[in-house]
Amino acid sequence: VTLLSADKAAGKFTFRFEQAEREWFRHILERYPVQQTPLRRINEDVAVNKLLEKALAESRKRLRSDAELFLKAGKIEIDPAFNEYWDLTLTAAEIEELLQILNNVRVGLWIQLGKPEPSIEELLPTKPSEDQVRAHMIMHVSAAWQGTLMSAVDPESTQA
Amino acid sequence: MPDVAEPTVLPTPDISKQDAPKEIREPGYLVICWDDPINTMIYVTHVFQKIFGWTREVAEKRMLEVHNNGKSVLARESMEKAEYYVHQLQMYCLHATMEKADA
Numbered sequence: 001v002t003l004l005s006a007d008k009a010a011g012k013f014t015f016r017f018e019q020a021e022r023e024w025f026r027h028i029l030e031r032y033p034v035q036q037t038p039l040r041r042i043n044e045d046v047a048v049n050k051l052l053e054k055a056l057a058e059s060r061k062r063l064r065s066d067a068e069l070f071l072k073a074g075k076i077e078i079d080p081a082f083n084e085y086w087d088l089t090l091t092a093a094e095i096e097e098l099l100q101i102l103n104n105v106r107v108g109l110w111i112q113l114g115k116p117e118p119s120i121e122e123l124l125p126t127k128p129s130e131d132q133v134r135a136h137m138i139m140h141v142s143a144a145w146q147g148t149l150m151s152a153v154d155p156e157s158t159q160a
Numbered sequence: 161m162p163d164v165a166e167p168t169v170l171p172t173p174d175i176s177k178q179d180a181p182k183e184i185r186e187p188g189y190l191v192i193c194w195d196d197p198i199n200t201m202i203y204v205t206h207v208f209q210k211i212f213g214w215t216r217e218v219a220e221k222r223m224l225e226v227h228n229n230g231k232s233v234l235a236r237e238s239m240e241k242a243e244y245y246v247h248q249l250q251m252y253c254l255h256a257t258m259e260k261a262d263a
Contacts, residue, residue, distance in 0.1 A: 039255045040194060042246055052243060056250055063251075096210060100251050103203065107253040110198045117197045143200065150206050156216070157206055 001025075001145055003152045004087060013095060013152045017074075017086040024141050029067045031138075032101045033060045034108025060104075066097055095149050102142040102149075109135040187261040189242035191235040194255040195226050207252045208234070211245060236261055 001021055004014040017025060036057070043049045074088035090098065110116070113135055128136070150157045193204075201223055208219035212234065225232035234256075235245055242258040249256035 035253055038250055039196065040257050042250070042257050044259065048243075052246065052250075055243075055247055059247070059251055099203075099206075100253070103199070103253045107198050115197075146200075146203060150202065154206070154209075154216075157202060 001148050003148065006152055011092050012089055013092070014087055014089045015148070015152070016077075017088065019084055019086070022086040024138075026071055028105050028138055028142060029071055029101060031105050031108075032064060032067050034105045035111060036060065036108075039111070063097060063101060066094075067101055070094070070098065070101075092153055095153055099146055099149055102146050106139045106142040106146075109139050186238065188236050189239050189258045190233045190261045191237065191242050191245045191249075192231050192257050192259065193222075193226050193234050193249060194231045194257065195229075196255050199254060201227065203252075204254060207249065207254055211248045211252075 002016050004016045006013050038053070038056070041049055042052045070088070070090075074086050077085045077087050079085065113132065204223045204226065205216065205219045208214055208222055209216060212219070214222070222232050222234060234249075235242065237245065246256045246258045
């Protein structure tokens, strides 16, 4: 995925996906939400905790609907060499939503894999199963796209 | 012999809770972010900037506190505001909790 154009004044960013990337995008977004329970109890008070978790579940439900919209948005472009691309234009707020979706899937898969440390990206099992390889790929792709999205809204963010 | 002045009893100042600093009056809630091995430093910095409106320098400093110390107290706020921050941080899948601050 590459940033095709950024109109910061209008708050619009267009990203270009190759065909295979679009499929990955659909595959990842359809999984959302993977992480549904906080890693730590948010608050000691049972009632407060329950209320916060309920509010989070509602926000994830709303984001699930937005994920559907992302999949329906965008337009197909064909270049002079007949390569087909999918161009998706997002606002800064939508980029933040997409970051949340990608990270939820990424963190959720990490939890499903048993929270390997330092992380699955650096610690693949010697003989990974098909599911582990798929999870690893999704986590890797999600992390790469997170970098692309963050550097679109703030080019200096990923130059550290 | 000089007259001995009667000791003047000054009125005791009425130090009520209302005059105390806000932190004492309302200890509030601490918003804490915990370290994890999955969220990248760049991502955590970005999220702190977005949610708290901090500059990159401030956000990076707090991110490094989380990374080096295992956790960082990001804010001390009223219950409602602490809940708001924790909700936001959790939506980005950062490991955030809130606890009552000591007075």
